[in-house]
Amino acid sequence: MSTRIAFLKGHGTENDFVIVPDPENALDLPPATVAALCDRRAGIGGDGLLHVVRSAEHPEARHMADEAEWFMDYRNGDGSVAEMCGNGVRVFARYLQRAGHVTEGDLAVATRGGVKTVHIAKNGDVTVGMGKAVLPEGDVTVSVGDRSWPARNVNMGNPHAVAFVDDLAHVGDLHSPPPFSPAAAYPSGVNVEFVVDRGPHHVAMRVHERGAGETRSCGTGACAVAVAAARRDGTDPAATGSPATYTVDVPGGTLVITERTDGEIEMTGPAVIVAEGEIDADWLENAVR
Numbered sequence: 001m002s003t004r005i006a007f008l009k010g011h012g013t014e015n016d017f018v019i020v021p022d023p024e025n026a027l028d029l030p031p032a033t034v035a036a037l038c039d040r041r042a043g044i045g046g047d048g049l050l051h052v053v054r055s056a057e058h059p060e061a062r063h064m065a066d067e068a069e070w071f072m073d074y075r076n077g078d079g080s081v082a083e084m085c086g087n088g089v090r091v092f093a094r095y096l097q098r099a100g101h102v103t104e105g106d107l108a109v110a111t112r113g114g115v116k117t118v119h120i121a122k123n124g125d126v127t128v129g130m131g132k133a134v135l136p137e138g139d140v141t142v143s144v145g146d147r148s149w150p151a152r153n154v155n156m157g158n159p160h161a162v163a164f165v166d167d168l169a170h171v172g173d174l175h176s177p178p179p180f181s182p183a184a185a186y187p188s189g190v191n192v193e194f195v196v197d198r199g200p201h202h203v204a205m206r207v208h209e210r211g212a213g214e215t216r217s218c219g220t221g222a223c224a225v226a227v228a229a230a231r232r233d234g235t236d237p238a239a240t241g242s243p244a245t246y247t248v249d250v251p252g253g254t255l256v257i258t259e260r261t262d263g264e265i266e267m268t269g270p271a272v273i274v275a276e277g278e279i280d281a282d283w284l285e286n287a288v289r
Helices: 031-038 086-098 219-232 281-287
Strands: 004-012 015-021 048-054 070-076 105-111 114-120 126-132 140-144 147-155 159-164 191-199 202-209 213-215 244-250 253-259 264-269 272-280
Touching: 004 086, 004 281, 015 031, 015 086, 031 048, 031 281, 048 086, 070 086, 086 105, 086 114, 086 126, 086 219, 086 264, 086 272, 126 219, 140 159, 147 219, 159 219, 191 219, 202 219, 219 244, 219 253, 219 264, 272 281
Parallel strands: 015 048, 070 105, 159 191, 202 244
Antiparallel strands: 004 015, 004 272, 048 070, 105 114, 114 126, 126 264, 140 147, 147 159, 191 202, 202 213, 244 253, 253 264
C-alpha cells in the first residue's frame, strides 16, 4: 500500500460515495477497509465506495473489457460487494469526466450487473441505461413494527421489494432491514422501497438499502419503483407501444425514470463531485485493526 491513497467524494441525489481511483487494480480493499472509509464519524463517510479500475485489470471484469474500458467495482458501506448501484454509475461517470478519461456524450461502464450505457449531457445531468427489469412471480410481504404491506418483487440486477403505503412516516427510521417473507424470495437480502403517490406518474419513496441502511437515494430502487408503479397502474410499455416515464422523488432530490417499449430502463439525474484529497495509510492501517 502506498503512503497516501487518492480519493474523491461525490453524490447523486445525496446518495454519497467514497471514490478510489485505482486504474491498475493495485490496491487491496477488503471489507474492513471499505467499511472504515465509509464510516461517517471515524472515516470519510459514504453509503458506498466506488473503486475505479480498468476492466482489463480486474478478474471480474476482463470479459467486459472489449465493451467498456472502466469497471465500477462497487462496495456497500459495510464493505460487502454489490452487483450494481444506479446513482453510483452516474457519479462514476462524472469522476471519469473530471479526470479527463471521457467527455460529454456516450460511454460504457462495466459493473457486476453487466455493461451499462451512460450519457453525460451538457446540462450536467447523467442518464444511465439500467437494463431491463425482471419481475419474479410470487407474493412478497414486508414489515415495519406491527405494520405489513404486500410488495412487488423487482430485480434490477439487484433485488428489490416495492411496497405502496399511505404515509412514508409509517415505515419508521429504516435503520434495520425490514423483515420480509417468504425468506426464499431474497436469499441474499433485499433493498426495500416504500412508496406514496404524489400525482400522475409522480411518486415519492424511502429506501432501506441492503448493506447500507436508509439512504437519501437509490437509483436501482427508483427504477424498481417506477416499474412497480407502472404495472400497478396497468401500464406495460411492451404491450402499449408507448414509453412510460415516472418522476421519482427521493429524500435527496428527484430522478426521472423511463421504461422504453423494448423494456430497457433509463434513469436521469444529477451527479456531483464535492471534494478530493488523500487517505493517510497509517490511519487506514490502524482503523482496520
